[in-house]
Amino acid sequence: SAIFLAGCGGSNSSGSGESGAAEGNEGSGEKRTLRVSIGVNDKHPEYEASMKFKELVEAETDDLTVEVYHSGQIADDRSAIEMLQFGTLDITIPSTSPLVNFLPEYGVFDLPFTIPNEEVADQVLDGEFGTKMLEMVDSQGLVGLAWWENGFRNLTNDVRPVGSMKDVEGLKIRTMENEIHLDAWKALGANPTPMAFTELFTAMQQGTIDGQENPYPTILLSNYPEVQEHISNTNHVYTPFIFLFSKSIWEELSADQQDIISKAAVEAGQFNRERTREVADESLEELKTQMTFTEVPEEEFAKFQEAVQPVIEKHKESIGADIVDEYLSAIESAK
Ligand code: TK8
The missing domain is CATH 3.40.190.170 (Bacterial extracellular solute-binding protein, family 7)
Incomplete structure (x- = not known):
């Protein structure tokens, strides 16, 4: 993966890298490619939602291009989080569970038989508690932008x-x-x-x-x-999926770009929840015929x-x- 990184690093930081948040004005003119790493394959609703995120971002600005890498091609969940910390990857959307190795507080989501259904999950994550948990990742060099759904295990x-x-x-x-x-x-x-x-x-x-x-x-x-x-x-x-952005890269973006990305992460997350629930029901029916x-x-x-x-x-x-x-x-x- 070192070779892979060397090959891709350049595309992520075209331009000087010095414009952005400091100026905070519309469209710094710097073009960027945001790479998203997910562990599941391209048939999964998380991939569909990642493509939705790409579509939403690219519809809003010509400055940002999104590339989605599935099946852990870039890294597994834990290594992807570390890459965000180092600023060598922009986005990953892992289960919260590997995050516990960085933030013990995230262990709440691993406590078995605590969340009874998706409606409760939505309320907990979209409410005060979920917001506090998203903000907490800041101390780890991460920006927590949205809750997506993996589903009950x-x-x-x-x-x-x-x-x-x-x-x-x-x-x-x-x-x-x-x-x-x-x-x-x-x-x-x-x-x-x-x-x-x-x-x-x-x-x-x-x-x-x-x-x-x-x-x-x-x-x-x-x-x-x-x-x-x-x-x-x-x-x-x-255990939810959490949409994570590299904090060091985030700080190089303009306020406008940050806004586009935050909104797209949340909107694609909404799409992700709906799709995941449909696909979960369909998948169970299909699994019953195969297992x-x-x-x-x-x-x-x-x-x-x-x-x-x-x-x-x-x-x-x-x-x-x-x-x-x-x-x-x-x-x-x-x-
Ligand atoms: C995907 C993972 C995965 C998770 C696991 O990257 O490891 O079992 O459920 O699906 O986050």
Whole structure:
């Protein structure tokens, strides 16, 4: 990827790089290419929404061109965040979970079984709590511009149907690179292992892991039914996508350009939520024809929830008790 960067760096900073925010006037005349990196492929609703973002930005100004790179071609989620910090990449739209390695407070979104449905998610993210969380990334050399949707995560595996906790026992589950997910799956009796998304398909294909968890569109559109037989509606966690911009690059932009980008990120995010929800329903229907689908009974959910309670207690400290309370009460008042 070093070679890739060397090849692309130039296109990102044509012109002097000295104009921009300092002058703050309309159209500094400097042309820029904004590169967006996402982990999922070009069939995914996140890609569609990224193309929507491109369309919206390019319709507003001739100064900015947007290039969307899918399938982790530029970097996996965690490395992409680091590239934003270094100013070698403009935009990435990862799950919040890898951000916890930089900002422990983001662990709130990893607490299992806390957000009950999309409507509550929207209210929490679009309200005071979500705004505060977006602002928080500033300390990490990032600008948080919008919440997009990945969706509720569901378990797949290639060993047995999962309808209860005892079915989870001993399954080798890939998790995102995040301690809370690891602890939650341990508490549920699984044998979890963290891994970048870009390595996941091969790991399933080679059988080094038994299963993984992701929203329905990702499961279907990444062709997981080719390597996984069983799927359950565990809906165990809602980890949003966050639209991140490199702070050092942001500061080189004119106020006008910043405004165009912010608005487009939010509008494309709205489109993303709508599309993701449609695609999630369609994907589940399709997955039911390609895999064995198991509906988790209500009473089993209660057991899952009980089992992960100590994980929430344990991580309350590392996340920050205050922020956990704020998150949980934002959910309560949204319900
Ligand atoms: C895409 C990721 C991904 C996530 C994961 O870059 O790693 O499982 O859900 O889809 O953010």
